[in-house]
Amino acid sequence: MTSHARQQEVLDALADTSPRAYLQRGGGGGGATVLRELHEQAAEVGLAAAAAADDIARLHAMFDVALDHGLGGLVHDYLAEVCCDRTLNSSDPVEAFLLDAECVRRWVVKALAVSRGRLAGWLARGLSAPGRTGLLSKELGRLQMLQLVAEGLQQPAAPPTDGGGGGATGAAGAAAAELSEARRLVACARALSWLGGAARGLDRPAGRFSSEQEWRSVAAKRREGATAAGVGGLFLADFSAELARQGVPEASLAYPPPSPDRLLAALLLAPAGSGSTAPAAAAAKPGGKAAVPAPAPAPATSLAAGLDARMALLAYYLADGGFLPHAEIVQGLGTHYNVTPAAAHAWLLQQLLDDSHTGDAAGAQSLARAAELVPAVDGARMPHKALQVFAARGQLDAALALLRQRPESSVKLDQAAVALSVRLQNGLLGEAFMGLHRHLAAVTAVAPPAAAPELAARHARLLVGQLLRFAATTSPSAVHAVIRLPFGGVEEEAVVEWLEGQAGGGRMEAALMLPLYFLLRGRTPEALHAYARHCPRTPATQQQLELQALLTEAARMLPAPQRALVVQRGAAPALLPAGAAWGGEESGGVPLMAGIHAVATDAAPALLSVGPSPAQAPLVGSVPVLLEQQRREAAAGVAAADAEGGSGGKAAQQQQQQQQPMARSQQQQQPAPMLFGQSAPAGGARGGGAPAARPFGAPAASASDEGMLDAAGAAAVGSSQHEFDRVVGGAGGAFASAGAKVKAKRRWGGSAYL
Structure with missing residues (x-):
């Protein structure tokens, strides 16, 4: 029998x-x-070395034989x-170690070291060295099988049934270093x-450049251009930073590298002392399965990253x-590494964007080629910096194409x-606007x-x-389009603050746009307030004349x-009488009708x-809502029937229809309430030009107190009727008679002075 036949038999x-x-007894005696x-x-036929110190060495030798002859499974x-x-x-220490996954892990460490040495030798001879296919x-x-075994070591093993040296504890968490190195x-x-x-062009270390020095000069120009553009540096720097986090020495990441084989050695060949450093000679001994503690396994996603x-x-x-054309790079990455074309094109696009920072004709050509690659990439997986570069360099179509592929959940x-x-x-x-709205919603959802x-x-x-700012620098029509957008609460605060x-x-x-913003939303008091504060009393432009006409017509509809x-x-939202009792304090305020002279105030006081700010006062800004909340809080202690009557709801209207005789008698006995609940003033108030200083709406002890005003009392008494459904009488000698008219002419939602 030939030697080959005998080896095949073994x-x-x-x-x-x-x-x-x-570990069972054989049949050979x-x-x-x-x-x-x-x-x-195996030793007799030359497949393994005859010398073996113990069963651990024999097992590792048989593993080597299996791996070298296609039996690595x-x-x-x-x-x-x-x-x-x-x-x-x-109970035997050596047999216990043979049953432990740590025994297999140590063999994997030795096998990977052997493979690393072979690959390093081939790289040292150059990529185009013949005779090694x-x-x-x-x-x-061999390496693929070692990777499969290393992945098996990552699986947590079951604990032993007793404390007698079960072999599962050593494999509970194998180090991720072996799998990463494999x-x-x-x-x-x-x-x-x-x-x-x-390797057609890989024999030239400088590639398409005339020398390594020229390549370094171009790389320096790219860094300077990226810094000047304010896009956060080059993509090359991001790749290097990620590799540094993965443990690659920074000294080996200098760009450009001296040659392709040196780059492969730096990227893919770990240093000799990396990975699991457990010495192969550390044979088993009592308790040996715990001699090399296994670190916790790293997630597979981090290894893949x-x-x-x-x-x-x-x-x-x-x-x-320029060692390979783009098409061959994409094909090679897909064939040898299962890299999708979208991912490969994304890496090439980032290289072209870096090259576009040179600022010369070659850089402009690289930018155009990068824009052509946009349809081939997955924008959702592209770094946001790519979108920034396209936008900064004026490639708005490419930037928009990438943007529309990205999720809208970013809170940055x-x-x-x-x-x-x-x-x-x-x-x-x-x-x-919708993107802005979604961003604010995402921020609100994520933040505490x-x-x-x-x-x-x-x-x-x-x-x-x-x-x-963009709309203001574009055209007036753009500003008009912006203020028509349906802004939400926090967005509107920002709009008003900016204007x-x-x-x-x-x-x-901006002074004209602010009143128009409120007027478009039917908020006439706020529009008048903004116009009175910011616009000149005498219109200076045609736009102001047109706005004044709109405000005049809207003001005619107000009570x-x-x-x-x-x-x-002021310190708190309130509506107070303006008179001598306040020391002329109203003189520092802003009359809403200051710039609208065509609309009379109908002799109202x-x-x-x-309010806490000019934009937050009764009937201006959001304070009507605050007053409504105060009214509801004040009405909480009132009987259910009174509360329903104050809310103006359907139930209250039905109850009023059922009790019309009682309502008529009450109307005959008590004056009808006016603005925020005050009643017509008595004769003592007729002589003065302004109402008395008593806060309106407070409970009246006598007829002379009925004309006094008070915001807090108005909120409480207002529970019987909505604030906007009451109006106040005239001033001077006609004040009481006007108040008497109100009893007969009360109208829901309108003015008594029609």
Whole structure:
């Protein structure tokens, strides 16, 4: 029988033997285990070394034989059938270690070290060295099997049934270093196989550049251009930073590298001391399975991300140096690394964007080529920096295409600002507004409840300001289109604040837009308030004349007391009488009708509307809502029937219809309530030009107190009738008679002075 036939016979016997039988007694006599018999047979035919210190060395030798001859699955079977079986245990320390997954892990460490040395030797001889195609294929098969075993070691093993040295504890969490190194070595072998067969231009270390010095000069120009553009640096720097986090030494990431083989060695060949450093000579001893503690396994996603960063830099280098055309790079990455075309094109696009920062004709050509690659990439997986570069370099179509592929859930303010700018520059005002609205909603949803309002307001101020600035620098029609947008609460606060600031700074356009903003929403008091504060009394432009005409017509529809309001800053929302009792304090306020002389106030008394800010006062801003809340709080202690009557609901109307006789008698006995609940003043108030200083709406002790005003009392008494459904009588000698008319002419939602 020939030597080859004898070796094949031993390999067949090894393949036919179950891993669970290795520690059983063999049939050859002498009490030798099956493992020893297999090792002796392999040593006789030259498949394994004859010298073996113990059964651990014999088992590792048989693993080597299996791996070198295409039987590497036997090691994986041993790990699954023996090491992960918690019913197998032994009191012998050596046998206990053989049953432990740590025994397999140490063999994986040795095998990876051998493969690393082979790959390093081939790289040292250059990518185009002949005569290693078959060796590379065989080595790739070995490494793929080692990767499979390393993945099996990552699986947590079951605990032993007792404390008698069960073999599962050592494999409870194998170190991720072995799996990571196995993947890198597999990638290195594939790179040698791929680039060795396509090494047309790889023999020139500088590639398309005349020298390495020229390449370094171009790389420096790119860094300077990216810094000047303010896009956060080069994509190359991002790749290098990710690799540094993965443990690649920064010194080996200098760009450009001296040669392609040096780059592969830096990216895919770990240093000799990396990974699991457990020495192969540390044989088993009592308790040996715990001699090398296994670190917690790392998530597979992080390992894949580290490999992706290496492949990205490799593709970047091959494209930048012109070693391979783009089509071959995409095809090679897909064939050898299962990289999708979208991911490969994304890496190439980032290289072209970096090259566009040179600022010369070649940079402009690279930018155009990058824009052509946009349809081939997955925008959702692209870095946001790509969108920034396209926007900064004027490629708005490409930037918009990437933006529309990205999710709208980002809460980063800088990204929202870029997205808003891209949409606005593409003329998509509605889409820009919806993107802004979605961003604020995402910020509110993600932020803590206590900080969400303030954070959303800060984002709204910046983004809405950007929107309004763009419209103001574009055209008046753009500003008109913006103020017609359906802004929400936090957005409207930002709009009003921006327009207030611009109007306060002397910008006439903003001074006219602020009243128009309120007028378009049917909020005439706020429009009059803004016009009285910011617009000149005498119209200076045709636009102001047109706005004044609109405000005049809207003011005619207001109840008389609203036309008599004087708005002033105060400590709390209130509506107070303007008179001598207040020391002329109303003189510092702003009359709503200051600039609208064509509409008379119908002799209504001057009312001082006081609030925490000029925009938050009764009947101006959001204070009507605050007053309604105060009214409801005051009505909470009243009987259910009174509360229903004060709400003006359907139930109250039905009750009023059922009790019409009682209502008529009450109307005859008590004067009808007027604005915020006050009654017509008595004769003592007729002589003066202003009402008495008593807060209106307070309970009247005598007829002379019925004409006094009080905001707090108004909110409480107002529970019987909505604030906007009451009006006040005239001033001077006609005040009491006008109040008497109210009893006979009360109208819901209108003025008694029609």
